[in-house]
Amino acid sequence: MKNALITGVTGQDGSYLSELLLEKGYKVYGIMRRKSKVDYGTVEHLKNEIEFIYADMTDLASLIRALKIAQADEVYNLAAQSFVATSWEQPLATAEIDAIGVTNLLEAIRAVKPEAHFYQASTSEMFGLVQETPQTEKTPFYPRSPYGVAKLYGHWITKNYRESFGMYACSGILFNHESPRRGLEFVTRKITDAVARIKFGLQDKLYLGNMDAKRDWGYAGDYVRAMWLMLQQPEADDYVIASGETHSVRELVALAFCHAGIELVWSGTGLEEEGLDRETGKVLVGVDPKFFRPAEVEVLLGNPAKARTILGWEAEVGFDELVRRMAEEDLKRVSREAGENVGGLWVRENRPLERIVGCK
Ligand code: NDP
Numbered sequence: 001m002k003n004a005l006i007t008g009v010t011g012q013d014g015s016y017l018s019e020l021l022l023e024k025g026y027k028v029y030g031i032m033r034r035k036s037k038v039d040y041g042t043v044e045h046l047k048n049e050i051e052f053i054y055a056d057m058t059d060l061a062s063l064i065r066a067l068k069i070a071q072a073d074e075v076y077n078l079a080a081q082s083f084v085a086t087s088w089e090q091p092l093a094t095a096e097i098d099a100i101g102v103t104n105l106l107e108a109i110r111a112v113k114p115e116a117h118f119y120q121a122s123t124s125e126m127f128g129l130v131q132e133t134p135q136t137e138k139t140p141f142y143p144r145s146p147y148g149v150a151k152l153y154g155h156w157i158t159k160n161y162r163e164s165f166g167m168y169a170c171s172g173i174l175f176n177h178e179s180p181r182r183g184l185e186f187v188t189r190k191i192t193d194a195v196a197r198i199k200f201g202l203q204d205k206l207y208l209g210n211m212d213a214k215r216d217w218g219y220a221g222d223y224v225r226a227m228w229l230m231l232q233q234p235e236a237d238d239y240v241i242a243s244g245e246t247h248s249v250r251e252l253v254a255l256a257f258c259h260a261g262i263e264l265v266w267s268g269t270g271l272e273e274e275g276l277d278r279e280t281g282k283v284l285v286g287v288d289p290k291f292f293r294p295a296e297v298e299v300l301l302g303n304p305a306k307a308r309t310i311l312g313w314e315a316e317v318g319f320d321e322l323v324r325r326m327a328e329e330d331l332k333r334v335s336r337e338a339g340e341n342v343g344g345l346w347v348r349e350n351r352p353l354e355r356i357v358g359c360k
């Protein structure tokens with residue numbers, strides 16, 4: 001039996017990765033921060049299967065202690081201040097956790113278990129102002145946020161420890177990946193949650209920032225498989241993990257509403273842009289400048305050819321299916337919260353009412 005240590009275990013990816021490793025027979029240790037109340041986040045359902053260790057990415061001593069307890073064969077560093085918008089509000093905390101934190105963890109591994117295989121959660125945000133499309137492992141970086149800059153440090157220090165000390169250290173350059181477990185602050189989940197709340201009368205309108213932004217969105221369950229595959233190779237290396245498709249925020253909004261049986265029509269431009277319910281004429285989507293970023297990453301599109309060839313990795317869930325899963329989970333949850341069972345249809349058939357056929 002192998003031992004794995006996951007930082008960021010209570011986040012979206014931590015939960016899918018824990019499920020994968022437990023299924024494969026690993027003993028899973030997860031790093032957790034001390035909070036005012038115990039909060040297992042996305043791994044509440046696994047709280048008896050994961051062994052939790054209190055530690056923090058900014059506290060080297062706690063990471064050394066975690067390594068000593070876990071004696072991990074594989075270490076997955078998923079912990080981060082991961083919300084790009086917050087990185088302008090807390091640039092120093094972001095750097096402490098997302099940049100220096102990686103060195104803390106690498107030092108802890110070097111001191112306690114230097115032969116461990118290490119995974120670093122790098123990101124497409126490092127491409128930022130993109131220098132070529134689609135982006136590959138060889139595309140030059142140009143980060144556009146304090147988050148992207150901090151992650152770029154984490155990326156290079158991982159490569160540097162591989163080259164300097166011969167450590168088995170990999171970076172996965174993962175493009176956006178989402179799921180019904182995504183935090184509500186990220187745009188996909190903000191949208192699917194709002195669609196459900198609007199559908200069941202708990203919210204009037206959804207306000208967004210830059211709807212022209214385009215992202216290469218995939219499904220988190222597929223992406224954690226790639227993390228594991230990276231650590232099973234004979235040599236450590238870096239890989240782009242992406243869907244190879246890009247879609248705008250506006251497309252995602254329209255598709256999510258479609259899954260709730262609402263067809264949107266758009267009017268106006270820029271800050272005046274609105275999305276209206278075609279049937280009722282009610283304005284359901286508007287723009288709020290507070291959601292724009294000081295510097296934006298306009299478009300991302302990854303090429304996962306290297307991962308396909310070397311790791312044999314393929315995404316199983318495409319964009320349409322991803323949005324459908326997220327919308328339906330939120331519609332189910334909110335319908336329960338709203339106490340509205342819509343004649344029992346949600347619970348019985350597990351699908352939305354009056355769904356528009358062929359949502360696209
Ligand atoms: P989440 O925001 O869902 O999870 C982040 C995790 O990091 C949480 O468990 C959080 O714990 C933990 N954490 C934050 N600060 C610290 C700290 N100081 N010490 C210890 N733990 C801490 O992120 P995701 O699951 O979406 O992403 C996982 C990783 O992958 C992140 O590093 C992210 O930057 C990166 N990434 C994500 C992509 C995506 O599209 N999801 C794409 C590319 C990279 P707590 O519950 O205590 O807050």
Ligand code: GDR
Pocket residue numbers: 082083084085122123124125174175176177185186187188190207208209210211213214215249291292293296297
């Ligand atoms: P991102 O994800 O910044 O790509 O980082 P997010 O979902 O926050 O934004 C995606 C795009 O949508 C635009 N947008 C909005 N975003 C949010 N959150 N809220 C809004 O109201 C809104 N309106 C428009 C944004 O401007 C942006 O262009 C995610 C995180 O998971 C990172 O940790 C990870 O590294 C990258 O993906 C890859």
